[in-house]
Amino acid sequence: MRTSGARSHNHGGIAYTMFFTGPEIASALAELGVTHVIWIPDSALGPWESTLEGTPAFRLVRICREGEAWPLAAGLYLGGASPVVIMQVTGLFESGDALRNALFDLRLPLFGIIGARNWLARDADDSARRFTLPVIRAWGIPHVLIAAEADKPKLAEHYRRCRRSAQPGLALIGEGGP
Template identity: 50%
Template sequence: MFTGEQIASLLTDVGVTHVVTVPDSTLGTWYAAIERTSKLTLVRVCREGEAWGVAGGLYLGGATPLVMIQCTGLFESGDALRNVLHDWKLPVFALIGYRSYLDQSTLPGDTCLVFTEPVLDAWRIDYRLVTEPSQLDAIRAHYLACREARRPGAAVIAEGKA
């Protein structure tokens, strides 16, 4: 939906310093552009739960990190998310890929469509669903609003176009 250059430019413009991520076939297409941007540091972790802790530590150290994971990683990382966002009350923002949202035929029976938004609601994450390329500015606006309010948030980016 978005090019790596668009995402790198957006993240640089809003002041993100570190992108903490797990290798992913869809979001991973943005890595090269992020790495070419001198103002962004790409931090690859092994598991999504680790991403929240690393981002929390970066924030406490004065950085402005962002977590970038797929929705399946959101499911895996719940306890770490709870600690960082709710117990520590750190305003970490996330870009979350919404697997199969645009084309369910790529993974018939994929339950990501059943659970992603209810899980975000259960964790009380203020998120915006992004389903079209024209919504790039909506990500920017939501990120800046969350940062201004010093609260966590997410942009959930539809994936799966065949």
């Protein structure tokens, strides 16, 4: 399924649909005052990397495992920075214990941009797609879903709302495959 205004790219012979280009996401993050992007790319988000790396407004910090993202973001936040975590939803699942500790035990208002795997592929038999919203709702994390071109402003709106209320938040970016 290709949504109007969305862009596709191929990786390993698979077409992925994304709503933000690298320059668009980098510009949005810079305008929001993000200082660090904690990053572990997936096949759909990967094309953003060179733009994120070359954006002087923030520092791109690559991690090896998703569970490293939330403690790193927590330390940066406690040190006065404004980090954002970017990963795919399967990585969010993998990092759940670290996320729980940072967001709920330490009560830190961290923000993540999460690639919602196969969200745009309505017929995909993908357990990650099936569990995305139930898991995020069970954690009680305020979130928005960007699943159409018209939803793009939700990213900045939700980020600002979370900052104003000092609460954590997630922006789920619909991804699509065959």
